[in-house]
Amino acid sequence: MTMSLETKLVVSSIALLAVVSAVIATATTLFLQDFLTDRLDVQVYSAAHRSTRTAGPSNQPPSAGEVSFLLTPGQAMETFGARVRQGVIRRAAVLTDPGSVQDVPAPPAVAAVTGEPMTVNLGPLGDYRMVGAPTRDGDTLVVGLPLTGMRTTLTRLIVVEAAVTLAGVALMAIACTLLVRRAVRPLGRLAATAARVSELPLATGDAVRLARVPDVDTDPRTEVGQVGGAFNRMLGHVETAFAVRHESETRLRQFIADASHELRTPLASIVGYAQLTGRSGEPHGPQTAHALGRIRSEAGRMTTLVEDLLLLARLDAGRPLDRLELDLSPLVVNAISDAYAAAPGHRWLVSLPDQPALVVGDADRLHQVVTNLLANARTHTPPGTTVTTTVLLAPGQVSVRVADNGPGIPPDVLPHVFGRFARGDGSRSRLAGGSGLGLAIVSAVAAAHDGRVEVTSEPGNTVFTLHLPALPAL
Ligand SMILES: Nc1ncnc2c1ncn2[C@@H]1O[C@H](COP(=O)(O)OP(=O)(O)OP(=O)(O)O)[C@@H](O)[C@H]1O
Ligand SMILES: [Mg+2]
Incomplete structure (x- = not known):
């Protein structure tokens, strides 16, 4: 069974206290019982001694007869006396008032009492401690004193012990609970700090300020304080590591952004000069013409790549986008007409809602997203x-779904299709000559618009869906 530390400590302390109390109470009771029995035995002996000295019938009232020894001065009230002759009880009686005896029935066990004290039950009178003493005329006088007094004392002791133990246990339970609760409270604060840290979005790679254990829980003189101190040092270490990582990521992003930016100018020159050379009108040999064509197309590809890299670097850096109200339907129609122009061999179908599909965002970036999705449906099929x-309208959400019945995304590419430079290495993809940044841009732009993009793909049915938050109704 799993118990909290608090319960465990309280329960074990109480159990311990209960056991110790029980042992002490039992020992005390047994000791007292022995002590009282011994004392009673001494009294029984002296009563027997008194009895044998004055056992003669002499000057006692005749009614006392064979148990007249009970009337000896000094005999205690309720003293039991019996005269046994040759194993037969002649008469048995109890001293009731000073000077008068009352006959009582005596069990045969009385006849067997010897010089050693023993306990005999006298029925309604209860247990008696008895001892036998011989008289001069050969009889045996059995004299006894009741055990009731001793029993009452012991019972009372047990009751008092039980009451004291119970009260002690109850007090201990309360005190223990309060103390333990106080002692484990810092652990709760430690756990709360850990919980707060565990809720932080650490995966984003941003520099974070982690929560700390409060100073009161970092006192190195206490065990909890040592844990708290170690915890804080660990958090400090993690925080530093995150800061260093964030710093290096920022530098890397900046480097990519700078590099792409710097590449644009020479690239523009290359493209420009290639076009100039092509248009110069000077005759070229077929080889030169081919080389110029390759320079133009490769420079074009590189321009796209550099623009894509720059855009990704800017999106990574959290560069703010335009936030304008716009209707997605005309944007989609434009993109489709471009796609149709590029690939008239495909069938381009479109379905638009009756109402405007209004969102807030950056028209150029969203156009690029739809273009990228359409380009994939064109180049990879x-x-x-x-x-x-x-274009679909749902409460609070506008979606654009691009579905094709082409061969589908290769299963090994599908799980990380939105990753950077993720490309299927099928001959078609290689022919298409893409860089593998198209869907990474789609995903980053969607995220920058608080939206997301999903994909399902199987041969004959590939569906990309872009979800964006709808323009909030005013
Ligand atoms: N509609 C589709 N049908 C089949 N495969 C697709 C489809 N869309 C994407 N893919 C696969 O996913 C890969 C990644 O797509 P992504 O758009 O990111 O890169 P790319 O198209 O290869 O290059 P880029 O878009 O940068 O020119 C593609 O290489 C292709 O293998
Ligand atoms: Mg693509």
């Missing part, structure tokens, strides 16, 4: 493929 683009 054979001619004749049907591409269906649907």
Whole structure:
């Protein structure tokens, strides 16, 4: 059974206290019982001694007869006396008032009493401690004193012990609970700090300020304080590590952004000079013409790549985008007409809602997202493929769905299709010559608009869905 530390400590202390109390109470009771029995035995002996000295019938009232020894001065009230002759009880009586005896029935055990004290039950009179003493005329006088007094004392002792133990246990339970609760409270604060840290979005890689254990719980003189101190040192260490990581990531992003930016100018020059050379009108040999064509197309690809890298670096750095109210439907229609122009061999279907699909965002970036999705449906599928683009309105959400019935995304690419430079290495993808940044941009732009993008793909049915928050109704 799992118990909290608090319960465990309280329960074990109480159990310990109860056991110790029980042992002490039992020992005390047994000791007292022995002590009282011994004392009673001494009294019984002296009563027997008195009795044998004056056992003669002499000057006693005749009614006392064979038990007249009970009337000897000094005999205590309720003293039991019996005269036994040759194993037969002649008469048995109890001293009731001073000077008068009352006959009582005596069990045969009385006849067997010897010089050693023994306990005999006298029925309604209860247990008696008895001893036998011989008289001069050969009889045996059995004299006894009741055990009731001793028993009452012992019972009372047990009751008092039980009451004191119970009260002690109850007090201990309260005191223990309060003390233990106080002692474990710092652990609760430690756990709360840990919980707060565990809720922080550490995976984003941003520099974070982690919560700390309060100073009262970091006193190195206490065990909890040592844990608290170690905890804080660990948090400090993690915080530093995150700061260093964030710093290096920022530097890397900045480097990529700077590098892409710097590449744009020479690239623009290359493209410009290639075009100039092409248009100069000077005759070129077929080889030069081919080389110029390759320079132009590769420079174009590199421009796209550099622009993509720059955009990703800026999105990573959290550069703010335009936040303008816009309708997605015309944007989608524009993108589809571009796609149709680029690939008239595909079937381009579109389904738009009756109402405007209003969102808040950056028109250029969103256009690029739709273009990238359509470009994929165009470049990674054979001619004749049907591409269906649907704009959907749902409460609080606008979605754009691009579905094609092409061959589908290779299963090994699908799980990380939104990653950077994720590309299927199928011949078609290689032919398409993409860099693998298209979907990474889609995903980053969606995230920057507080939206998301999903994909499902199987041969004959590939569906990308972009979800954006709808323009809040005013
Ligand atoms: N509609 C689709 N049908 C089949 N495969 C697809 C489809 N869309 C994406 N893929 C696969 O996912 C990969 C990643 O797509 P992504 O757009 O990120 O890169 P790319 O198209 O190869 O290059 P880029 O878009 O940067 O020019 C592609 O290489 C392709 O293998
Ligand atoms: Mg692509």
